[in-house]
Amino acid sequence: MASNAEEERFSDDEEERKKRQRPPSSYGSMKSDSDEMKEDGSETAEDVLQESQCDQEVAGVFNRPAPVLPRGEEVGVQLNRPASPETLYSRTTMQTKPPGALVLETGSDIECCSEEEDEDEVLITNSPEPPEPIELEDEMQMDDHGQPGKMHPEQDLPHVFKTIQKALTDLNKEDLYKFKLNFNLRQSSDLSLKQMFDGDLLDFVDRIIEMFGLEQSLSCTIATLENITKHEEAALLRANCKKALIRFSLMTQFIRDCQFVFEAIPEAGKRARLDDIYIEPEICLCACGGVDSSHEFRSPLQAPIQSPPPGSAVSLVNMFRQQKPDGRPVRTVVTTGLPGIGMSIAVSKYCYDWAEQRANRDFQYVITLPFSSLWNLRDRNPPDEMSMMDVIEYIHSLCKSKTYLDDDECKYLLVMDSFDCYRTPLDWKNTPIINDSHVPAKLDDLIVNLIRGTLLPNAQVWILGRPAAVSQIPSQYVDAFTEIHGFNQEMRDEYMRKHFKPELGNRVVQRYKQLPTLRILTRQPFICWMVDEIFAYNYKKYRDYGQEPPKVTPFYVNTLVVQTNRRLEYYYDQPPMCYNWSKDDQKMLIGLAKMALKMLEQNTFEFSEEDVKHHGLDVRDVTVLSGFCTELPRASSGKRRFSFIHSTFQEFMAALYVFTLFREESKNALEQSKGTWFTSRQQPVKTSAGLVQSAIDLTFASPRGHYDMFLRFLCGLISIENNRTIGGNLYERLPFKDQALYSPEVKELLRKTIQTCPADRKENLEECLREMTQFYN
Structure with missing residues (x-):
């Protein structure tokens, strides 16, 4: 009878604790910065610790495992969220094992304790003195290409989460209520009122970040604070997340501009997703001229064309993973290639992958400065003197801050495409030296000093253009010279098959291979697209198409x-x-x-x-x-x-x-x-x-x-x-x-x-x- 009474008491305690249990947060290790929002009867950290110790003592007495909380049965709204880095860190570092102690994991299934264990063995669940922080080597620190891609601390999830939480904690109950109602009006299609008011403040911040992402959550929070006339709180939140907001604005622009692309001739209504059509061409670390020496009749030895040496290939995502002879990373990389070889779409792919956080996440910013835009700025009548930061703000109007690139630890990339669009020669010898990015000067002088490295020395610079244009850049200012060599045979076939259903794609591939000259010419992605479109159109229009080899002159x-x-x-x-x-x-x-x-x-x-x-x-x-x-x-x-x-x-x-x-x-x-x-x-x-x-x-x-x-x-x-x-x-x-x-x-x-x-x-x-x-x- 005594045993049954003890079991009933244990069951009642467990049920009572379940009712009080707060839905677990993905960011559970982040403690609230204020006690004003605590409701009556809510548990404190000490209550949870004492209750966990009590559970373990009961488990020890009855020789049974510590009670495990059933997942999905807690009171409140339970969201299926992946464990965050902070939660993993907490589980790893909140426990230590002093000499002779046995650590019990109360949040997971544990084998029953043996009756033969020493009665004097110490049972603990938490250490009063956590160990030194350890850096977890998890997949969160690697991008899709296996590269180290840890984001800057001020742009990553923990900083944004805590900053939003701190801004909302400073609101009183009435203002917080108004904030949630206003926020719900902005996101009414995705977030219900019940979800808005369930749980505490940490649950709310956790939920909006999970549903809308860092960028939208942060921008909507600032806009909502402005709407309820909390201008000081909004300004403080904007200032504390300045770097994240600039990064988000650049990412949004790249996703908007690069997600869909026009192939060759822009035509209304005909665009394709970049990820669906992109095939990365061969890129080599050498300057061979890019001309294919093969010919349907002539021997390749008759043409004065060099071939890239073996082992000189480099992938697009590793463009700035190269190193100088002294072991330091390269600063200025020049990429060239034939017209129609795919330089512009390679830039779009690089920026889009960064915006989607697939690659090169360690770049805090990727800023495009196309030479076509620079030339239009220079060609204004009359041309104005501008600082380098003014030029960046002119091209990227959302990058309003003047100092975000001045930090010595700031790692960022400037992409300068279409060097051939800048129609005036640059004076590399007589241009005065400029060290301050906030000093107004002529645009020609700013470009020369940027490539020299005297202006924005922390930036890594990627310059793209046709060979005859980029050849004017002195070699002492270039750390690496790369050249896009186009598609190999497998890439051409893959490109053509990706555009159509398998049957039609295979017929297009089979047809272009009937003519040796076309096999050579389709090394250029632009010609490959042209062949693809013409053959597919004819196959759909003519029943007997494909019986004879194609003509070559129309291409x-x-x-x-x-x-x-x-x-x-x-x-x-x-x-x-x-x-x-x-x-x-x-x-x-x-x-x-x-x-x-x-x-x-x-x-x-x-x-x-x-x-x-x-x-x-x-x-x-x-x-x-x-x-x-x-x-x-x-x-x-x-x-x-x-x-x-x-x-x-x-x-x-x-x-x-x-x-x-x-x-x-x-x-x-x-x-x-x-x-x-x-x-x-x-x-x-x-x-x-x-x-x-x-x-x-x-x-x-x-x-x-x-x-x-x-x-x-x-x-x-x-x-x-x-x-x-x-x-x-x-x-x-x-x-x-x-x-x-x-x-x-x-x-x-x-x-x-x-x-x-x-x-x-x-x-x-x-x-x-x-x-x-x-x-x-």
């Missing part, structure tokens, strides 16, 4: 048009989709095409600044802004050298010059003695068949592969479809009846030549014929 024609339109938009401020090719634009393209033909005749793939000037062209316009050329690593003599983005594009431009001269002036640029450039002595040519016959003769008289692609492009340019694309841009569009006069006689010429040509030339002539006869790409 080069579209590259010419799109890159020229981009040049007009990015560098000459023409509104999108309203492009107008001026006489100067046409003259530049024709001059560039003429230079390409001369290079083809001389069997060279590179040209110099003198070659550009010889054809009456502007060096910067050709090598930086055109989108068709790139700068190669300098020779031992230090002389600058350039090339087209690929040798096949050089051959296409040469064919474009020959065709345009025939179309506009009825002249044949190929009727000349070898080694003598075009002069006025050329004889007029009356038919397109005569022009193609000259190209065929030149091809047969040259080594195999030297003019084969040139001939293929020339035949493709004569076809009606490609004339429609270029017509109206490079030259006036002809009536349809006149366009049709070009191709019939050329087709007949090709058919006759195929029957009598050498065997090793037959395959390319059949490709030339298909460029003119095949209806779709």
